[in-house]
Amino acid sequence: MLEAAAAGDAPTPGSAPVPPDPAAAERQALIERWAQRHGIDAARRLAEAEDLADAVAAEITPGNTVDTYAKSWRVWTRFCTVSKLPEREASRGALVAFVAWMLREGQQNGTGYAPTSADTHLAGTVTGLRQRGVAVSGDDQAAARKALAGLEVKLLQAGERRGRGQAVGADIDGLRTLARACPDTLTGDRDKALTLTGFHYASRSQDPAGLLTGDVALHPRGLVVAVLTGKTKHSVRNAKISYTDDFEICPVRAWTAYRTRLVAEHGEQWADPSTPAFVGIDQWGHITGGMGPDSVTRAIKRISTRAGVPIAWTGHSLRIGLASVARRKGRDGIAIAKQGGWAPHSKVLAGYLEVVDQWEDNALLGVL
Structure with missing residues (x-):
């Protein structure tokens, strides 16, 4: 068996066990399948190519996009804590509940987000889940977006317009x-x-x-x-x-x-x-x-x-x-x-x- 591309430190005696990283486990399983098909040397080179692809993706992602992803993940973890749902699951119900929660009370001060902000955090959360090895169904994500669009209409019908709106243009x-x-x-x-x-x-x-x-x-x-x-x-x-x-x-x-x-x-x-x-x-x-x-x-x-x-x-x-x-x-x-x-x-x-x-x-x- 090939060694993992990035092995973590062994836990010290008496310390709490480190939870497995689904993304790392999935990568290791992929490398092992490559080794069975193509041999150890080819699998190692393919693993190095994957590492290069990850590095390129990190290099071309703008800093403010990275910040947005990090903020969205923090919103998701707050939702999971409040709702007592596992962070690394992305069922249709969890994602729909997430957007409803964001519009209702998702901000730190207990007020709801504007629909545009909720949409941004939904997209950032899906990215964060996939980066952590969680499969997110396109249908489940679409259901959450459909729920968000419908709830936005309900807000407008109730006379509630959130967010700053479009900035005034210079003339x-x-x-x-x-x-x-x-x-x-x-x-x-x-x-x-x-x-x-x-x-x-x-x-x-x-x-x-x-x-x-x-x-x-x-x-x-x-x-x-x-x-x-x-x-x-x-x-x-x-x-x-x-x-x-x-x-x-x-x-x-x-x-x-x-x-x-x-x-x-x-x-x-x-x-x-x-x-x-x-x-x-x-x-x-x-x-x-x-x-x-x-x-x-x-x-x-x-x-x-x-x-x-x-x-x-x-x-x-x-x-x-x-x-x-x-x-x-x-x-x-x-x-x-x-x-x-x-x-x-x-x-x-x-x-x-x-x-x-x-x-x-x-x-x-x-x-x-």
């Missing part, structure tokens, strides 16, 4: 208001560059946070921004940002002014391609390092609040705004998807465009 008038409200300081120049460039490539909060100075290149027609923080082959891209006729909200001029001022006030080291593109700045004007996704989100909200926009923007407002504004100007969905890093037939993008189309392409528009 051109809002960008002008924000630009005018930015003070004549390095912080003001950074805020202006952050919002104007972010709008033009439909940024998520993690995108500007992940940019280095060398990722933003000047071009005779504008800027080329290497967005490397996306989750898909479509979102990892070189976004093109053109000069605009309106100097007040031109992203290229805003970026150039911000970077020129940063180097002039804090030294040539900030021109190094390996430095953060957008820096944190404290109330005394000191550089605190690169901005993280959370600080970008807070900055967008603070900038919009300072400008007095009716509804404060969030870290997703710039992304929604590009799609909405471009659609209202008659841009094709494929061109919008390419600029913003969506897949050509993205359901998320289709939802943004549908909001615009319901008004612009209304069947009775101009009829009455």
Whole structure:
């Protein structure tokens, strides 16, 4: 018999026995079947290939996805504790009971989750179960999703709308208001560059946070921004940002002014391609390092609040705004998807465009 690919430490005398790992046991059984069919050497090489596949999967899974899976598993374990159900079983009844519990009382404070959050945790839990060697039937998972959809309808019929809903999208008038409200300081120049460039490539909060100075290149027609923080082959891209006729909200001029001022006030080291593109700045004007996704989100909200926009923007407002504004100007969905890093037939993008189309392409528009 071949040794297990990853053997655990032997229990010390008197200690509690370590519960068997179903995933490890399943892997060992698979290796033994390979050995019987192909011989020990071939089985060992196949096992090494499996280890490589696991390593590749871990390497390409975004960090925030890993965090979501971990959080979903914690929600599942709380449910199993409350319901006195085994963690490593995924029957139809258990999964349906799980979604009902999440909507009823699943949050730590005893209130129910929004249906979108419950859907995310269901998906993360199924992934977590499969990672632990638990077979999850597609039919059982479908039953849980059908129950979730039906319970969401019941909530809506009862007048209960949970969750924050879709963030308000940025628009051109809002960008002008924000630009005018930015003070004549390095912080003001950074805020202006952050919002104007972010709008033009439909940024998520993690995108500007992940940019280095060398990722933003000047071009005779504008800027080329290497967005490397996306989750898909479509979102990892070189976004093109053109000069605009309106100097007040031109992203290229805003970026150039911000970077020129940063180097002039804090030294040539900030021109190094390996430095953060957008820096944190404290109330005394000191550089605190690169901005993280959370600080970008807070900055967008603070900038919009300072400008007095009716509804404060969030870290997703710039992304929604590009799609909405471009659609209202008659841009094709494929061109919008390419600029913003969506897949050509993205359901998320289709939802943004549908909001615009319901008004612009209304069947009775101009009829009455």
